[in-house]
Amino acid sequence: MIDKLQVVKQRFDEVSDLIIQPDVIMDQKRYVKLNKEYKDLKKIVDKGEEYKSALASIEEANEIIADGSDEEMVEMAKMELEEASARLPVLEEEIKFLLIPKDPEDAKNVIVEIRAGTGGDEASIFAGDLYRMYTKFASEKGWKVELEDLSEGTSGGFKEIIFSVSGEEVYGTLKFESGVHRVQRVPQTETQGRVHTSAATVMVLPEAEEFDIDLKMSDVRVDYFCASGPGGQSVNTTYSAVRLTHIPTGIVAQCQDQKSQHKNKDKAFKVLRTRIYEVELEKKLQEDAAKRKTLVSSGDRSAKIRTYNYPQGRVTEHRIGLTLYDLNNVMNGDLTKIIEELKLAENSEKLKATETDF
Structure with missing residues (x-):
């Protein structure tokens, strides 16, 4: 453990020196990457200092106890030894988790796409419920949510909604x-009180920065059209909506949310870059999955991951066998318990894979 912490400290010192170099500050891509590494390494270095301090306390206490010349000092040393010895294994576990290699995508912003699946109008209403759940969760976290594009359902909710966080x-x-998120409840349109099962698909994509994707304008066809749906006369009668097609891949992104054609174009480019980037990321996820089969992989978009059962007030997270009887709070954005358990499951798997290093 001490050897590993020493390697981390050496790298931390190197990065600390690099991020104040003028040539690094001028290279924004490199600076952002190094700054993120600095923050991650600092957490490990700080925890490592706590660990070394606990070891030093144990060593000092043992010396005082072995000497035994001062009874009062010996009693204090025994208390110190007990406290430091109890703290040591906790610190070791915390450091092990901090030393697990981080996914470089984790720090990125995201584009979220929610699409109504099986279940007709009820699936669209459920997609709207999921959108509300995520926006409330984001608000609690202090994150910013921005609508990118939507297609409304005929009885409420959305056939599709795309937003950035x-x-x-x-x-x-x-x-x-x-x-795939499933909901089991009695739809508003159901007259006989029967419980129906509907579904919506959620995709969470790490937002591509401009330097992540080399997007050539010559590869993109730009089409302008009149926006549909609500928005008033100025939206529906001007060519403000934008559709972008990436010719080499056939990937399409569009935006009609803003009255300004320029703003819609910027938003559509953000979605397009992210979708192209996601194709490359998908290949990486599949390669990673081949190396290490993970329970909570974010790769398989067709997998049924969670069920929201309204009659029983139950939420079941299928990947880790977690059941919570707290449906109302979950639908109101309280996702912390579920997400923390999923993170713990993934980290535990990663830890098993790297335990031979400790």
């Missing part, structure tokens, strides 16, 4: 939400 460690928190 920006803040700290957004992808690292929301990445496990990708997959």
Whole structure:
């Protein structure tokens, strides 16, 4: 453990020196990457100092007890020894988790796409409920949510809604939400009180920065059209909506949310870059999955991951066998318990894979 901490400290010192170099500050891509590494390493270095301090306390206490010349000092040393000895294994576990290699995508902002699945109008209403759940969760975290595009359902909710979330460690928190979400409840349109099962698919994509994707304008076809749906006369009668097609891949992104054609174009480019980036990320996820089969992989978008059962007030997270009888709070954005358990499950798997190093 001490050897590993020493290696981390050496790298921390190197990065601390690099991020104040003028040539690094001028290279924004490198500076952002190094600054993130600095913050991550600092957490380990600080925890390492606590660990070394506990070891020093144990050594000092043992020396005082072995000497035995001062009874009062011996009693204090015994208390110190007990406290430091209890703290040591806790610190070791915390450091082990901090030393697990982090996904470089975790710090990114995200684009979230929610699509109504099986269940007709009820699936669209459920997609709207999920959107509300995520926006409330984001608000609690102090994150910013921005609507990118939507297609409304005929009886409420959305056939599809795309929005971005920006803040700290957004992808690292929301990445496990990708997959099929099922709802079991009596729809508003059901006259005989029967419980129906409907579904919506959630995709959480790490937002691509401009330097992540080399997007050539010559590869993008830009189409302008009149926006549909609500928005008033100025939206529906001007060519403010924008559709972008990436010719080499056939990937399409569009935005009609803003009255300004320029703003819609900027938003559509953000979604397009992210979707192209996601294709490359998907290949990486599949390679990682081949190396290490993970319970809570964010790769399989067709997997049924969670069920929201209204008659029983129950939420079941299928990947880790977690059941909570707290449906109202979950639908009101209280996702912390579920996400923390999913993170713990993933980290435990990663720890098993790297335990031979400790």
